Amino acid sequence: MKRIVTITLLYLSMAMQAPCNTVPSELVTAFSNGDAAAVSEFFNATLELTLFDKEEIYSKTQAERILDDFFKKNTPTEFKLIHQGGKETSKYAIGNLTTHDKTYRITFLLKSSGNTVFIHQLRIEEGNE
Numbered sequence: 001m002k003r004i005v006t007i008t009l010l011y012l013s014m015a016m017q018a019p020c021n022t023v024p025s026e027l028v029t030a031f032s033n034g035d036a037a038a039v040s041e042f043f044n045a046t047l048e049l050t051l052f053d054k055e056e057i058y059s060k061t062q063a064e065r066i067l068d069d070f071f072k073k074n075t076p077t078e079f080k081l082i083h084q085g086g087k088e089t090s091k092y093a094i095g096n097l098t099t100h101d102k103t104y105r106i107t108f109l110l111k112s113s114g115n116t117v118f119i120h121q122l123r124i125e126e127g128n129e
Contacts, residue, residue, distance in 0.1 A: 023084055023093045023110065024117060031079035031097060031106065036068035042110070044118040051124050063122070070124065074099045079106070086110075091117075096127055103127035 030038035043060040051066060058066065077098050084093040090111045097104040109121040 023081060023091070028079060028081060028095075031095065032076060034071035034074075034076040036064050036071055039067060039119075040064035042117060042119045043122075044111075044120050047119055048121045050122070052126065067122075074102065074104065088112075097124075 024042070027039065027042050029035075030041075040060060040063065043063055046057055046059055047063055049056060049058050049063045049066060051070065074097075077100060079095055079097050081093055081095045084091060086092050090109065092107065092109050095106045097106050105123075105125045105127045107121075107123040107125075108119050110117045111120050112118075
């Protein structure tokens with residue numbers, strides 16, 4: 001019985017650290033749907049946003065508007081994670097965002113605070129596919 005309790009507690013403690021072990025599925029879905037409001041739920045209060053050659057630090061609200069404008073001009077058909085990695089409290093991910101006529105490379109840096117993950121950096125570049 002003691003062994004079962006110990007294993008259960010170990011499993012639960014590992015599960016509580018999970019926010020930064022994988023990219024949240026809601027974030028992947030938000031990119032797939034071109035839903036800037038849903039993506040911005042993961043934004044830190046300020047973040048570094050790079051859109052092609054323009055790199056700036058924006059507030060959460062400003063970055064959401066810029067991303068919304070990007071999605072309106074480039075309606076996504078699919079978002080697929082191609083690589084992710086990192087440490088316990090920070091993670092990066094790289095994905096391909098496919099639209100009707102182009103593919104874009106999306107890279108973001110996630111950091112966890114408690115049980116919540118926030119995007120601190122977001123980069124959108126033209127893909128080479």
